[in-house]
Amino acid sequence: MAHLIETMAYVNATPWHGLGEKLEPKQPLEIWAEKAGLNFEILDSPVHYKTASDESQSIILPFEDQKVLYRSDTKAALSVVSSRYQVVQPEEILEFYRDLTEIAGYEMETAGVLKGGRKIWALARTGDSISVKGNDLINGYLLLATACDGTLATTAQFTSVRVVCNNTLALAVVDKAHAVKVPHSTTFDAEEVKRKLGISISGWDQFKHHMHALADRKVNDQESEHFIRRVFGADLDEGYISLNQYAMKKVQMLFEGHGRGAELQSARGTAFGLLNAVTEFVDHEKRARDSSARLDSAWFGKGASLKQKALETALAMV
Numbered sequence: 001m002a003h004l005i006e007t008m009a010y011v012n013a014t015p016w017h018g019l020g021e022k023l024e025p026k027q028p029l030e031i032w033a034e035k036a037g038l039n040f041e042i043l044d045s046p047v048h049y050k051t052a053s054d055e056s057q058s059i060i061l062p063f064e065d066q067k068v069l070y071r072s073d074t075k076a077a078l079s080v081v082s083s084r085y086q087v088v089q090p091e092e093i094l095e096f097y098r099d100l101t102e103i104a105g106y107e108m109e110t111a112g113v114l115k116g117g118r119k120i121w122a123l124a125r126t127g128d129s130i131s132v133k134g135n136d137l138i139n140g141y142l143l144l145a146t147a148c149d150g151t152l153a154t155t156a157q158f159t160s161v162r163v164v165c166n167n168t169l170a171l172a173v174v175d176k177a178h179a180v181k182v183p184h185s186t187t188f189d190a191e192e193v194k195r196k197l198g199i200s201i202s203g204w205d206q207f208k209h210h211m212h213a214l215a216d217r218k219v220n221d222q223e224s225e226h227f228i229r230r231v232f233g234a235d236l237d238e239g240y241i242s243l244n245q246y247a248m249k250k251v252q253m254l255f256e257g258h259g260r261g262a263e264l265q266s267a268r269g270t271a272f273g274l275l276n277a278v279t280e281f282v283d284h285e286k287r288a289r290d291s292s293a294r295l296d297s298a299w300f301g302k303g304a305s306l307k308q309k310a311l312e313t314a315l316a317m318v
Contacts, residue, residue, distance in 0.1 A: 005292035007037025008112030013166075019291055020112060027108070029094045029101070036111035038090035038120060041072040042148055047080060069148050071117050078118050079149040081184075088146040088154050088188045093122050096144050096156075096190045100124060109141060114296055119152060121145035121299070126158070130208045132215045133266035137163040140171075140204055142197070145300065146188075152300055154182040156193050160207065165260030167279035168298060169307055171207050213318045214272035215265075223317070227274050228252060231310050250285055251277045271314045278310035 008020035009032060021035050033039040047066040052058040069078040069087065093111070100106040101124065111122035121143065128140030138160050146154040157179035158171040171178045180196045182188050219227070228251050232244040255277035257263060267273030282303040288294035297303035 005295065006113040006116055007035075008110065009035035009037075010110040011108065019295075020110065025107065029098060029108075032108055032111055032122075033091065033094055036094075036122075037113045038094055038111060038122075040074075040117070041089055041091075042069050042078065042087050042117070043072050044069050044087070076116060078116070081148070081150065084185060085148075086184050086187050087148060088182075088184075090120050092188060092190065093120055093144055093146060096193075097122060097124050097142075100142070100194075106142065114292065115149070118149040119145065119147040119296070119300070123159075126204075128204045130211060132211050132272065133264065136215075136261060136264050136266040138211065139163060140207075143170075143299070148184075150184075153184065154188050156180045156197060158197075158204065158207075162261065162276060162279070164264065165276070165280055165284075167260075167276055167283050169275075169279050169311065170304065171204070210315060210318075211272060214275060214314055215267070215270050217271040217318050218269055219271055219274060219317070224252070224255060224274055227271075227313055227317070228255075230313050231278060231306065247281065247286070251281050254280050254285070271317050275310050275314040279307050282307055 005019050009023050010020045011023050011025045011027075014020075014022070023031065023035055027035075044067040047063040047068055048060050049063055050058045050060055065083055066080055067083050067085070068080055069085075070076060071078065090113075097106060097108060101108060105127050106124040107127075109123045109125050111120075113120050122145075123141050123143045126140040126142055130138050132138065141159050141161060142156065143159050144154075144156045145152060160169050160171060161167070162169070178197075180193045182193065228248050231251075232248050253259075254262060255273055257268075259267075259273075259277050259280050261267055261276065262273060267276055283294070283298050286294060286297070286303060288297060294303070298307075
């Protein structure tokens with residue numbers, strides 16, 4: 001079965017999904033564009049239709065309200081969108097980081113193409129980090145992603161990676177101001193997005209406070225079971241439990257010592273450990289067609305929503 005990831009590049013450790021081409025650190029964005037597969041344009045063409053199945057009687061007419069988006073390199077069609085749809089080019093995704101990497105100390109970490117070009121992203125490390133309970137390191141990142149098939153607004157958001165297990169967690173779930181979404185009905189203005197993000201960079205301090213608070217919050221067996229049932233919706237519908245038995249049992253096992261970093265002081269028997277049991281499940285254990293499908297879910301889909309719910313539920317315990 002084909003991967004959802006078309007092309008991808010990364011630096012440092014192999015990503016948790018195990019995909020992509022490794023680069024040396026501090027490569028210019030032009031190299032990133034080539035190795036990550038972002039060196040193409042998204043072009044458009046008017047939609048046309050035939051008026052009859054009989055070729056001799058048929059004429060081809062334009063449908064001016066819609067257009068086809070396609071790749072400049074392979075000519076492969078990507079989607080059919082409104083004529084008012086504003087495309088964000090792959091080059092714009094990488095160029096967003098030029099001044100951040102050349103001046104502000106950010107470092108590109110990964111970039112790539114999903115679903116044949118329908119979704120593209122880049123991720124850079126911000127230089128922010130925290131250590132929970134002394135030896136549980138979390139690094140901060142800035143993710144920029146867009147799609148041309150209507151599944152995702154162009155989104156810039158701060159996110160984090162727990163080093164011991166490579167679990168990802170978006171800071172945007174703590175405070176919606178830490179993500180900026182630009183709908184495709186408007187023009188993507190990189191400088192305006194950065195301006196809005198600049199207001200929320202202090203959100204990393206809030207994130208640190210929340211992670212330390214979760215690590216200080218001890219939980220008992222009853223509380224951990226209640227947390228897992230809440231996250232997976234079991235309290236809402238008893239019939240839903242059977243559909244999530246695998247997930248709930250897996251998260252419980254990860255929390256009880258089988259997860260990466262589960263025995264660290266920060267995670268053992270704490271709300272922080274519960275949260276990371278869910279993020280590890282989503283990023284590493286959740287059933288998916290392949291690793292690229294799991295990445296798409298963990299960053300942009302149902303997996304991301306599940307992690308958001310886990311964080312909100314954990315913070316409610318504090």
